[in-house]
Amino acid sequence: MSDVLSPDAALAAEIGRLKAAFPKTRELYREVCALMFFRYGITPTANRLYQLVRRGSMGTPTAVLGEFWADLREKSRVRIDHPDLPADLGAAAGELVATLWSRATASADAALDALRGELEVQRVEAQQSVAAARDELGRTESALEQRTAALLAAQVEIRELEKAQAEGHAQRQALEAELARNRAALAARDRELVEVREGFSRDLAKQREAAERAEERLGASEKRALLEIDRERSTATKLHKELDEATRRAERKDADHRRALEAMQAQLGDARHQAGVLQGRLDAIQAENVRLQTEVTTLREAEAHARETRPSAALATPANVRKTPRPTRPPRAVPGAKPGTRRKKTV
Known part of the structure; x- marks a missing residue:
């Protein structure tokens, strides 16, 4: 005008x-x-x-x-x-x-x-109308620039959130893979513990059979000793010594098996604790993933609302608007978790 x-x-x-x-x-x-x-x-x-x-x-x-x-x-x-x-x-x-x-x-x-x-x-009055129209046009252009800048910032934030979501998804997959490996290791340790228990039961049965046979031999020896007390006294003493030695060996083996069983149970407890820590980290990452998805949905709705309300002439993105990348938020650490560490198996 x-x-x-x-x-x-x-x-x-x-x-x-x-x-x-x-x-x-x-x-x-x-x-x-x-x-x-x-x-x-x-x-x-x-x-x-x-x-x-x-x-x-x-x-x-x-x-x-x-x-x-x-x-x-x-x-x-x-x-x-x-x-x-x-x-x-x-x-x-x-x-x-x-x-x-x-x-x-x-x-x-x-x-x-x-x-x-x-x-x-x-x-x-015409000059005042022109001035008012120019002021209104200036305010409209300023509001349009602000909405365009807000839309560009929302688009940049959406891309950053999508990137963070992809990183969280990759980290969740890595944790799930690590959890699967730990579960497989725990299952292998359970099978090994079962095998150790079965071996211990077999050894204990053998020791009992040996003790029973020793007792039977002792009974026979006692019967023979009753018949030949004087002649077989030395033999009976020798048999008592052998029985005592066998009992001590059985007790030592029993103690060794008990210590091995306690060590396996301790390893099993550590594995279960580590599995619980990994499960807690997985739950935290899943909660963070849900929060990121909620923010992405909210920002997309705001972007759609801004596109519906602004004039059609501002749909094109200005080329002189600088896009500043937003820093990626690091993943939340789970208290007490030490990823990548494994307890050595003790026998």
């Missing part, structure tokens, strides 16, 4: 066109006088004429202005020529017509001044 020219600017533009049309100085001053008085209703003065035209000396606009007023007075005088009309009556009629013309001119000038005042008010 183009600005409405002020009266001074319009007058200066008109005088510029008159300078090009009238190269002679006196003619130019006479045309400027007529322009100011008849079109713009401004009473011309010598100083004002010289300030507007800037040609010749200061005496030139004064002389031209005097000629302009003389011509105007001569043209405004009304002469009534009639052959049968007396001279004094003709002069009075001329004065009357001149007075009427002057009053009509004054009334027209007043109406023109009123019209000019209304036009000036309308011009001021």
Whole structure:
């Protein structure tokens, strides 16, 4: 929308066109006088004429202005020529017509001044409307830029959240794989513990059978000793010593098996504790994954709402907006967890 020219600017533009049309100085001053008085209703003065035209000396606009007023007075005088009309009556009629013309001119000038005042008010109101429209346009453009910047920031944050979600998913898969390996190791240790228990049971049964056989031999020896106490006393003593030694060996083996069983049970407890720690880390990562998915859904809804509310002309992303990557949030550490460590198997 183009600005409405002020009266001074319009007058200066008109005088510029008159300078090009009238190269002679006196003619130019006479045309400027007529322009100011008849079109713009401004009473011309010598100083004002010289300030507007800037040609010749200061005496030139004064002389031209005097000629302009003389011509105007001569043209405004009304002469009534009639052959049968007396001279004094003709002069009075001329004065009357001149007075009427002057009053009509004054009334027209007043109406023109009123019209000019209304036009000036309308011009001021139009300028105010233009200024208000420009302010509203500036606020709209500022709001549009802010919404565009917010949309770009939301898009960058969505990409960062998707990246963090992918990293969390990869970390969750790695933890699940590690948990599967630990479960397989725990199952292998359970099978090994079962085998150790079965071996211990077999050894204990053998020791019991040996003890029973020893007791049977002892009973036979006692029977034979009853028959031959004196002759078999030394044999019975030897058999008692062998029995004591076998019992001590059995007790030592039993103690060894018990210590091995306790060590396996301790390893089993450590494995179960490690599996519980890994399960806790997996639960924390799953909760973080759910939170990230919720944030991504919220940001996508905000982006869709911003696309629906902003004007269609702002759909294109400005090329001068700098995209700043947001730092990736590190994964939350589970208290007490030591990933990558395994307890050595003790026998």
